[in-house]
Amino acid sequence: MANSRIEVLIVDDVAETRHNIRKLLEFEEDISIVGEAGDGNEALRLAQELQPDCILMDINMPGLDGISATKRIYQVAPNCLPIVISVQGEQEYLRKAMLAGARDYLVKPFSGSELVNTIRQVYSLEQARRSLQQDSQTNRSAQVIVVFSAKGGVGKTTIATNLAVSLRKQQQEVILIDLDLQFGDVPLLLDLNVKRSMADWHHDGREAIEDFLLKHESGLKVFASPQTPEQGELITGEHISQMITELQPLADFLVIDTPQFFHETTLQSLELAHKILLVATPDLPNLKNVKCCLDVLTKLNMADKVHIVANKVGSNGIKVEQFSSHLQQPVWQKVPYDLRLTTQAAIQGIPVVDLNPKSSLSRRLVQISQDLLRAEPLSQETRSKIPLARMLFARR
Numbered sequence: 001m002a003n004s005r006i007e008v009l010i011v012d013d014v015a016e017t018r019h020n021i022r023k024l025l026e027f028e029e030d031i032s033i034v035g036e037a038g039d040g041n042e043a044l045r046l047a048q049e050l051q052p053d054c055i056l057m058d059i060n061m062p063g064l065d066g067i068s069a070t071k072r073i074y075q076v077a078p079n080c081l082p083i084v085i086s087v088q089g090e091q092e093y094l095r096k097a098m099l100a101g102a103r104d105y106l107v108k109p110f111s112g113s114e115l116v117n118t119i120r121q122v123y124s125l126e127q128a129r130r131s132l133q134q135d136s137q138t139n140r141s142a143q144v145i146v147v148f149s150a151k152g153g154v155g156k157t158t159i160a161t162n163l164a165v166s167l168r169k170q171q172q173e174v175i176l177i178d179l180d181l182q183f184g185d186v187p188l189l190l191d192l193n194v195k196r197s198m199a200d201w202h203h204d205g206r207e208a209i210e211d212f213l214l215k216h217e218s219g220l221k222v223f224a225s226p227q228t229p230e231q232g233e234l235i236t237g238e239h240i241s242q243m244i245t246e247l248q249p250l251a252d253f254l255v256i257d258t259p260q261f262f263h264e265t266t267l268q269s270l271e272l273a274h275k276i277l278l279v280a281t282p283d284l285p286n287l288k289n290v291k292c293c294l295d296v297l298t299k300l301n302m303a304d305k306v307h308i309v310a311n312k313v314g315s316n317g318i319k320v321e322q323f324s325s326h327l328q329q330p331v332w333q334k335v336p337y338d339l340r341l342t343t344q345a346a347i348q349g350i351p352v353v354d355l356n357p358k359s360s361l362s363r364r365l366v367q368i369s370q371d372l373l374r375a376e377p378l379s380q381e382t383r384s385k386i387p388l389a390r391m392l393f394a395r396r
């Protein structure tokens, strides 16, 4: 397709028809005929050998017919655009041709200008589509939001999952990564069947990373953690770095759920994060953990990107303001306590924001996702502190 002329392969079992088509096209400066075939099998062989831009495919031919050959053309010449040409003008034939992957359909007999215009239109539409796709792939670089905490059971997974679904509902491409490598439960909360997980991902480019993502009905994509703790042990910080780098061009947001401890893998995600949502339940026993966690993140030069999210607010008598002043840090968001709703959501595998969108818990979660969407992304400058992170938490 890089060639300035559109290379065309003509397929028809009648030699005279091939000859007539050749004559219709021979004076067009932007089109060149690269070959002719008399049946579907020969067409596939030549398409593989010549890799034409476009193939004009008759339907009724001896041996392999044109519809079956069109279905298989993408396997041998993935960039070739099939245009079906046939004496059959009935709806049923047209439908079959389109289902097989034809880009257009011309009913014989057709004029020279009809043929030339069709070839040019199909070709230029495809070029526009490819350049759009290229643009979106090269320009896109997802914001990385890591949901972390100094303590287990504070609501990291609940928050990560619902934020990811809410962002998706606002027309964002979102990938939710479950970095709780030993006991990940994101698929459970979204009622997803784990067909493939991180443990199956080969990270050697043999298969695109996209093929390992699970698809939720909302359109959200999920990279599931390994199915067993032993498999989880095999994932390293380097894998995390590679995974994030490969997934960033594919989405607007990467939302990462984490376990509650500083592990080499969690650290790598924190280092690559644009924002760290530090989830804390505002109770005094938790205060020490949160404070300690903040100190570590400050040492690692990550304090700027930390946003404290107080979850389960209202579950005890402690005021968030009190908690915040003990921490000497403002609380960015307060998420209300609603045990009945989160329990029902977990049992049914339906995100809270879908199960009861009007509840104050859902409204708050949606509000956070909107704030994330509106905010200017922070830079990932803190990568410079990687050696310190490694020194503190390297695997023994």
Ligand SMILES: Nc1ncnc2c1ncn2[C@@H]1O[C@H](COP(=O)(O)OP(=O)(O)OP(=O)(O)O)[C@@H](O)[C@H]1O
Pocket (backbone or CB within 6 Å): 149, 151, 152, 153, 154, 155, 156, 157, 158, 159, 180, 258, 259, 260, 311, 312, 313, 335, 336, 337, 338, 339, 340, 342, 343, 346, 361
């Ligand atoms: N705002 C909330 N109100 C009431 N219950 C909540 C709220 N958020 C989470 N929960 C409940 O708290 C429990 C722990 O939540 P979740 O699994 O999301 O926490 P976690 O921090 O991911 O835990 P872990 O450290 O085990 O991964 C769950 O039973 C969940 O339903």
Ligand SMILES: [Mg+2]
Pocket (backbone or CB within 6 Å): 156, 157, 158, 180, 185, 257, 258
């Ligand atoms: Mg969790």
